[in-house]
Amino acid sequence: MVGSFLVLQAVAQALVACGAPKGSIVTVGSIVGKVGNIGQANYAASKAGVEGLTRTAAKELSRFGIRCNCVLPGFISTPMTDKVPEKVIGKVQQTHSHTHTHI
Numbered sequence: 614m615v616g617s618f619l620v621l622q623a624v625a626q627a628l629v630a631c632g633a634p635k636g637s638i639v640t641v642g643s644i645v646g647k648v649g650n651i652g653q654a655n656y657a658a659s660k661a662g663v664e665g666l667t668r669t670a671a672k673e674l675s676r677f678g679i680r681c682n683c684v685l686p687g688f689i690s691t692p693m694t695d696k697v698p699e700k701v702i703g704k705v706q707q708t709h710s711h712t713h714t715h716i
Contacts, residue, residue: 614662621670621681628679635678640667644687660685 617640628636645653646660664683671681688694688702 614659614666617663618666621666625670625674625679629674629677633678636680638667638670638674638679638681640664640681640683642667642683642685644685647685 621638621640624636624638628638640663642663643656643660645657646662646664649657664685667681667683674681694702
């Protein structure tokens with residue numbers, strides 16, 4: 614969350630300072646920040662914070678022509694998630710398949 618804030622702040626300041634007529638800032642959160650997940654309270658809180666940061670930045674920076682959007686990916690198969698039991702993966706995918714978000 615702190616990293617997202619610091620990078621967003623630096624990019625926003627640079628865009629405003631150089632007088633760019635428009636710009637775009639994209640952050641990456643997670644669908645878990647929107648819907649939660651068992652055993653991931655800290656992760657969900659952090660990713661919800663990224664989404665809230667992005668929404669606020671969008672409101673504050675729109676007057677400078679800067680758009681801010683947050684991408685919320687769902688479950689992604691990686692070597693780390695390959696260790697998650699199939700039963701848990703099924704529940705996560707079922708929960709997340711019914712959620713769509715637009716910022």
